[in-house]
Amino acid sequence: MTWPLAVALSGALLLGGCTGATDGPAGPAMTMGRPGVASPSAPPDPPVATPPRVEAPAPEPARFDRDAAHAVVERLAGGIGPREATSAEYRTAARWVARRLQALGYAVERQRVRVPAGVSWGVRVPAGATQNVVATPPGFRPDQPHRLIGAHLDTVPQAPGAEDNASGVGVLLELARIAAGQPPEVPVVLVAFGGEEPRGPGDALHHFGSQRMVATMPDEQRDALLGMLALDRVGVRAARVPVCHGGLGSDEVREQLVAAARRADVRVRRCENRASDHWSFEKAGVPAARLGSVPYPAYHTRLDLPDVVDPVQLGRTGRIALAWMRSAEERPVP
Ligand SMILES: [Zn+2]
Numbered sequence: 581m582t583w584p585l586a587v588a589l590s591g592a593l594l595l596g597g598c599t600g601a602t603d604g605p606a607g608p609a610m611t612m613g614r615p616g617v618a619s620p621s622a623p624p625d626p627p628v629a630t631p632p633r634v635e636a637p638a639p640e641p642a643r644f645d646r647d648a649a650h651a652v653v654e655r656l657a658g659g660i661g662p663r664e665a666t667s668a669e670y671r672t673a674a675r676w677v678a679r680r681l682q683a684l685g686y687a688v689e690r691q692r693v694r695v696p697a698g699v700s701w702g703v704r705v706p707a708g709a710t711q712n713v714v715a716t717p718p719g720f721r722p723d724q725p726h727r728l729i730g731a732h733l734d735t736v737p738q739a740p741g742a743e744d745n746a747s748g749v750g751v752l753l754e755l756a757r758i759a760a761g762q763p764p765e766v767p768v769v770l771v772a773f774g775g776e777e778p779r780g781p782g783d784a785l786h787h788f789g790s791q792r793m794v795a796t797m798p799d800e801q802r803d804a805l806l807g808m809l810a811l812d813r814v815g816v817r818a819a820r821v822p823v824c825h826g827g828l829g830s831d832e833v834r835e836q837l838v839a840a841a842r843r844a845d846v847r848v849r850r851c852e853n854r855a856s857d858h859w860s861f862e863k864a865g866v867p868a869a870r871l872g873s874v875p876y877p878a879y880h881t882r883l884d885l886p887d888v889v890d891p892v893q894l895g896r897t898g899r900i901a902l903a904w905m906r907s908a909e910e911r912p913v914p
Pocket of ligand 1: 732745776813856
């Protein structure tokens with residue numbers, strides 16, 4: 581049972597109980613003989629009052645708040661600044677994200693991830709540890725069908741990372757807020773990944789957090805994972821939101837996102853891209869896709885500041901992801 585429904589039902593039961601108790605003395609339970617059958621010597625039964633029906637009103641579907649998502653960008657990129665995976669600033673950001681998710685009612689775990697020394701976008705970086713912040717909803721069963729939405733929290737050493745990728749984390753936290761209040765039919769795990777940015781050339785030296793997560797997942801959990809969505813660079817303005825997959829495994833999540841965008845009235849373009857955390861899941865056989873990747877001049881520079889992130893674009897991306905998160909479909913409609 582979902583939390584709001586449980587609350588509404590317990591409220592309805594409580595109200596129903598009070599109504600019955602108030603009606604008791606004058607109601608049919610207090611009359612002699614069989615209710616509804618008048619005996620010649622007894623006065624006629626009073627009319628049987630139908631107890632008022634107490635129905636919880638259907639809640640309005642929550643709307644994606646693009647300004648709340650942008651406030652996260654300002655906090656991470658404007659407040660904390662560059663968040664290289666092994667830095668103190670990364671740990672500060674991870675703690676902040678974990679607290680936000682805990683306050684929404686999620687169980688939050690931090691998964692430690694080792695990363696090697698190397699060169700990240702021209703800057704030497706040390707070996708060390710980073711972490712994934714993993715939030716699961718109350719009652720989560722890893723062996724039951726679920727989805728995963730992730731956004732990387734780390735940056736290259738020289739960039740405050742407003743677009744790359746505080747934008748994705750902003751959308752992630754807003755989806756977390758909505759899912760906490762109105763749990764989707766298919767439960768969703770929310771993850772802020774560490775160590776996405778490269779520490780050298782080649783496919784092994786990036787996406788450390790997501791590679792670690794999918795590699796350490798028990799088989800039954802990976803089998804129950806219906807789809808993974810990476811939110812990465814989702815706030816630079818463009819007429820169409822990029823919807824990408826890696827071109828290796830199933831494109832079903834990408835097609836579900838295209839269908840979700842249609843329902844959300846947002847224009848998209850399909851693309852192929854292996855440069856984010858969806859790729860780790862796709863390589864492991866989990867259907868996965870990415871929203872975002874519009875090119876912009878401040879990419880991986882100190883100018884990747886909150887003003888490059890457009891709240892309108894955050895809203896477009898958020899509405900697509902929300903429509904996907906709320907859908908019950910397990911396979912794309914042909
Ligand atoms: Zn990124």
